[in-house]
Amino acid sequence: MSDEGYCVLLFDSVSSTLLAERTLKKKGISHKVIPVPRQISSDCGVCIRFRPELREEIVSTLKGAVEFRDICTL
Amino acid sequence: MKKITYLDNAATSWPKPESMAAAMAEFNRSVGANPGRSGHTLSIEAARTVMDAREALADLFGVSDMLRIVFTKNATEALNIVISGLLKPGDHAITTSMEHNSVMRPLRFAATNGVSLSIAPCTETGELDPQAIADLITPDTRAIFMTHASNVTGTIMPVAEVGAIARERGVLLCVDASQTAGALPISVSDMHIDFLAFTGHKALLGPQGTGGLYMRKGLEEFIPSPMLGGTGSRSEFEVQPDFMPDKYEAGTPNTIGLAGLHAGARFIMDTGIGTIRQKEMALTARLIEGLDSISGVRIFGTRDASKQTAVVSLTVAGINPSQLSMMLDEQYGIMSRPGLHCAPAAHRTIRTFPEGTVRLSPGFFTTAEDIEYAVRAIARIAKKENGVGSS
Incomplete structure (x- = not known):
């Protein structure tokens, strides 16, 4: 499956990534934990992929709960 | 074999809940991978296993940000991280006369390196008057180190009262919860606890080789990690990450043990x-x-x-x-x-x-x-x- 058109959230650590996963899951926001795509450099091996239209909702959900490093579009 | 009556739970709890052994067997059978060292399914699942344990302990101790919980091999390691990292020559530290050697020995060692140490006397029943701590605070006092309950007499210490004194006087409070985590309610915020050292294998009903440390936000700035190494994060850099919990969690953790600790903590919450x-x-x-x-x-x-x-x-x-x-x-x-x-x-x-x-x-x-x-x-x-x- 191509990741094209998706966005990914990048984190400092796996712990932060999984904390974000937990936070999004509780809110029922669609996402997937995936290995960091090759073309992106990241501090940890996993990231969270999501549809670009969810960007605002995701950013506001994570605010105050867990810090992320960057958002990239694939 | 004759019937065994086990009355040594203060050393380590036994038996453990069936669910603890089942969780460890399940990790061994179905997950097994190294947490957070790769992006593959099993590595992520192993990292989730660690996070499940972190979340359960954060819930038990009233910690809102689960990343403030660091896993160690026992409470002793957690106490050593704080005592050896926090106290500098010229600092003053206070403890009580009811402490276990996991607190006393690192403090005595610090005292040979320019830290001054005061010991608040307890009564013959092992009880502490919080005022005895307050009386010992000086402008140089950096922290108070105290057990939540004595491992010798079980005497419960007035941690919340000492916490209030510590907060008011600008002194840090480090609590050894070896005898109480899982046995008594603990809220790090209500009790004004800055550092909470806990062991997994006593009242938390987890396996030996598990334990950890809660550290209040921002305090990691003052505590270097005694162990440096791989964390699965910032791999391109040769310096240790400065964020929680990776700063203190170098090397592959005891993931199978944490699977068991999570089950023990769940058993406590469900009960x-x-x-x-x-x-x-x-x-x-x-x-x-x-x-x-x-x-x-x-x-x-x-x-x-x-x-x-x-x-x-x-x-x-x-x-x-x-x-x-x-x-x-x-x-x-x-x-x-x-x-x-x-x-x-x-x-x-x-x-x-x-x-x-x-x-x-x-x-x-x-x-x-x-x-x-x-x-x-x-x-x-x-x-x-x-x-x-x-x-």
């Missing part, structure tokens, strides 16, 4: 810490009452189950503690712990140094029958030894 406390208090009250009726038996501590954890220290006139412990084991199959319990200061305080006591420590799986059996066994031993005695 309810209040239910656990009520049961252990009833067992302790009956043990104290039963032992108290035996001539020649002396019970140490508050002798009030509501003021202590499920730990009863005793002596029997005419029998030294190690001999008594051996008789309980060999003749009755009762597991106890004699001697000084790694806490010489506490035994000095309750005036049982250097002979020590025999410690009986029930747990959540101890039955009322186990307690009656232990009381009868000690009554028989005491009677034989002293030629007197009731019951």
